[in-house]
Amino acid sequence: MSSPALADFPALLRGAGLRVTTQRVHVLDALRRLPHSSADTVFAGIRDSLPGIAAGTVHGILNDLTDAGVVRRVSLPDVGSALYELQGDDNHHHLQCVQCGRVEDVPCAIGAAPCLHPSHDHGMRILEAAVTYRALCPECERNGNG
Ligand SMILES: [Zn+2]
Ligand SMILES: [Zn+2]
Known part of the structure; x- marks a missing residue:
């Protein structure tokens, strides 16, 4: 961003x-x-x-x-x-290390909000998909956590 x-x-x-x-x-x-x-x-x-x-x-x-x-x-x-x-005009998602909590921005998976569409929307208009990629950062991986 x-x-x-x-x-x-x-x-x-x-x-x-x-x-x-x-x-x-x-x-x-x-x-x-x-x-x-x-x-x-x-x-x-x-x-x-x-x-x-x-x-x-x-x-x-x-x-x-x-x-x-x-x-x-x-x-x-x-x-x-x-x-x-800061609010950019992008629709980025987040990578989050489940061990140390480090958070990084990653670009939207598809391009623009809502980016992902559920198979059923129950009649609701989708505004955005709040995607968090749960991950292990290299440091935590090296330290053998997880
Ligand atoms: Zn970590
Ligand atoms: Zn962010």
Whole structure:
């Protein structure tokens, strides 16, 4: 997926109809540096450059950015908290190591959402297939886990 530079974030926020704030730009920059981060990880990544910011503020910003479509919330199996990443205009899926939790992006299996179609849709219109490839990363494989 494309990763916008720091200077692009104000335009990104304005394009989504959001007010540009230093805190929002820092949250977006943290997700550029650390994709698939929990709110706590984002908080830990920006608290040094934004003294005084509260964890609750970061949660609120992530919710606003998700609602505005700037950020995508990812729920993965066995991961207690939601993870966040910048919303690209792709429909990528995730490879997840079942041992250490490492997460990598992989391109959509077919091309565009919903990518995969079930054999029966029960009359529902499919929006997307949220595919998680459960895997073992090379390090965990070498360490003999699994
Ligand atoms: Zn691993
Ligand atoms: Zn991703």
